[in-house]
Amino acid sequence: MTINIIGIGLDGLAGLSESVRQVVKRGNLLVGNSRNLGYFSHETIPKLLLNDLVETLSELKQWLTNWERNYQTNPEVIFLVSGDPLLFDIGGVLAAQFPPDQLIFHPHISSMQLAFNRLQIPWEDARLITLNNQSVDSLTQALKDGVTKIGIFTSVDYPPQAIAQLILSLDLPRVYQFWVAENLGGENERVQPYPVDRINNYQFSPLNLVILLPDLPEVINEVNLANIPSLGIPDNLFFGNTNEPELSTPRELRILALGELGLQPNQVIWDMQASPGSVSVEMARLFPNSTIYAIEKTASGTSLIEQNCRRFQIKNVISINGEVPAILHHLRTPDRIFMGNSDNNLPEILGTCSIRLSPGGRIVVVLRTLEHLNLALEWVKYKIQSEKSWNYHLLQVQISRSFSIGNLTKFAPVNPVTILTIEHQSLFN
Template identity: 50%
Template sequence: MTEVHVVGIGLDGAAGLTDTVRQIVERATLLVGSDRLLSYFPSHPASRLVLGDFIQTIREIRAQLTVADMSACIVILATGDPLFFGLGRLLLEELPREQLTFHPHTSSVQLAFNRIKIPWQDARVISIHGRSMEPLTVALQQGVDKIAVLTDKTNTPGAIARLLVALDLSNRYEFWVCENLGGSDERVQCLSVDELSHKTFAPLNVVVLLRKSEPEEQVIDVNSLPLMGLPDEIFLSFSDRPGLITKREVRLLILGEMALQPRLTIWDIGAGTGSVSIEMARLSGTSQIYAIEKTAIGTTLIEQNCQRLQVKNVTSIHGNAPDILQHLPAPQRVFIGGSGGNLTAILDTCNVRLVPGGMVVLALATLEHLNAALDWFNYRHWQYRLLQVQISRSVPVGELTRFNPLNPVTILTAIRPVEE
C-alpha cells in the first residue's frame, strides 16, 4: 500500500525536521506542497505537485495512489501541525485514513506562548483565518484569560485591535503580535492598541491576548465625562464575569424611565457593579441612592466605582433583598436590576414601602421574570408600561462593519397607586 506522509514544517525549513522525518521526505517519490514549502527542498529528485486548487490536487493524489507501486511514497508538506487548524482535517475527509501518517511540527500557537513564556494549556485558540470574527468577539466578551488568534490578510492584528476598541470592554488585554515564528526574522512584540492602528505585520503572524488580572489604575477626569451615558469600560467589573454590567445604551433608557427629580430616596436592587446607581447619583446630586447587592465582591466594586468617579451620594449595602430593605428609608423610586430569585417578595415589599405615586422600574432579561412581574402588577392594578429593548452595536469585520446584538431587555415601568 502506498504511503502518504503529511509532514509539518516550520519557517526553519528542512533543518527543523527530525532525522526520522527527514529520511521520509528524502525517499518521497512525489512531493506535494505550496511553492514556499517546496522551496525548502530545491534539489529533491521527486516529482512535484504544487498545492493550489485543493480539489484538483486531491484528484491527482488519488490518481497517483491507483497507479503507484509499493515502493512509492507521497509526502504532503504542511505548515506546523497539520491537524491543528491545518490541512490534515481536509486530507482525512478526502483520502483513505489507513494510508495517512502525520508528522507534526511545533505549531505556531505553541511557539507563540513559549516565546512570551506563558503556560497555554488553558488557552482558547481561535482561527479567524478565512473565518468569521464572531468566536473571537464572544471570547472577548466572556473575558477569556488567554486567547490565541490565527490571523489572515483581512483579519489582521490591526483589525483585532479595532474590534477590541469597538466592543468597549471593561476588561483589558495585553496584545502580543508574534511574527514569522521559527524563522530568522522572527519578531515578538507586546503593543498597545493605539500602536497597532498604524503598524503593518508580516503575513505569518499569531496574536496572543492575555487578560490583565488587575484593573488598570486610571486617573479619571470626571469633568470630562458626559453627564449621562458613561462608557461601560470606565466601570470596574467582576473578574470572572466581565460582561455582567447594564450596558450603556440600556442605562440611558433606564435613566429616562426613572424620571429623576431632586431630593429623592432611591433603591437600586441587584446593583451589580453600581453602574445604574452611579449614573442616577451624578444626574441627581441631591438624591440618596441605596445600592443593594448580595455579593461581597459586588459591594466592593460599587464602592470602588463610586470612589473612582467621585460620587458621594450612593450608599453600598451588602445584603439580600427583600430582607435588607426593611432597614432602609422609604423610597420614591426603585430600580430592580436583579432579584436573586425573589422578585415577587421584593415587589411585595415595594407595595408596602414605596411612597404612593412612587415608581418602580425593572430591567428583565427572561420571559419567566417578565411574566411573574406582569402577573403581580395586574393583580394589584398598578399602571405600567413596557419597553422592549433590542440593540446592536457596530463592530469592524476587517475593513467592513457589521452589527453585534446585545442581549434583549424588557424595561417595565410601574407607578404605585395613590390611595383615595
C-alpha cells in the first residue's frame, strides 16, 4: 500500500507538475475536501470526501481492508491537501498513523510561503501560529514579546477581526502592520494591509491568513494632553523599547511603583534603567516642580526617553546616558530613587544609592527574577544590621489583563514581579 499526500493550491491542476498528475491518474482512491476533489471531478477514480478527520481515517482504513481482501494487491491512495502537507496540515497526522515506507509526500507551495513572497519579505524568522482555542495563548505571548514577524493561519472561530480585537485589547507597545491575504494563488487573490482599529468594517474571504509586521513609529512629537489621565498613561501612547518589551514597566505596575515611592513636590528623583521613560514621564506630569534624572546606559534607550519627553511635552526630565553606579556620583542628591530593572551588580548599585540618598528618602526597586530578589534582600538585611535607621517591605505583584477574542474573554498575565521598597526610618519621625 502507498499513500501519496499531494499538496494543491487554488490554481488547481495548473499548479501540479506532470509527474504529480500521473501519480493521481494511477491512484485507486482520491481523498480530500470538496474543493480539492472538485479539481478532479472529471476523473473516474473512486472518491472519499474528507469532513471529520477521525471519521475519514476510519473509513480509509476500512476501505484499505476491503481492497486487500477483494483484490489482494497493494492499492495507491491519493490524499489531497492544501499547500505543504507537513506545515500545520494533515501530513503530520498521517505520519503518525501509517509507517513511513507507506507514505510519499508531494508538497505544494504553502499559502504562508506564498503570502510572504507576495509581500517580498524573508520569512525564515517568522513565528507561525495556527489559531485555535489551544494556541490563543501562544499568539498572546508572541504579541507581548514583541515578535517582529507573525504569520497566522486563521479559522472560522478566529478570523482577522478576532485577531485585531486581541491586539487592541492587549494595549501593546509595538505597532504592527496588519496584512490580510485572501485566496492566495486563485483568481480573486488579494493581499493588502488594514487599519487594526477599523477591521470590523471589512469582509474577508473564508480562505485567508494574517501577517503581522513591525510598523514604524508614528511621526508625532506630541499627544493631546487633554485626553490623557493624570495617572496611568496607556502603554500604547509611549514610544516603546520593542526589542525587549518585557523590560518595560506596564501601566498597572507604574501606578503601584509610584504609590510605593510616596512622591512629594519639589523633589529630586533618580529613575535608573529608565528606558523608554514611561515612569519618568508619569512622575514629571504629577510633579512638574520636581527634577527627574532619567538614567539609561544605552544610546537607543536614551533616545526613546527623549522622544517620549517631547511627545508628552515634559520639561523637568533630564536624560542621562551612562552606566550605574559610576554616573550616580555626578548627579544631585536624590529624595527618591526608582529602579525599573535589576543588574547583577545590584548590591553595588544599592550601596551607592543608600550613600547618596537624602535623609528620610526612599528607594523602590522592581525585581523580576528570584536571583535579583535574593541579591537585594541579602544587601538590605546586612544594611539594617549595620544601620538601624533603615527598613524595607516587599510587594508581590501578579496582574492579569482581560482581553476578548472571538466570543471568549480570557486573561493575559503581566510578567509577575516583586517591588522592594527601602526607606529611611526618619521619614516617619
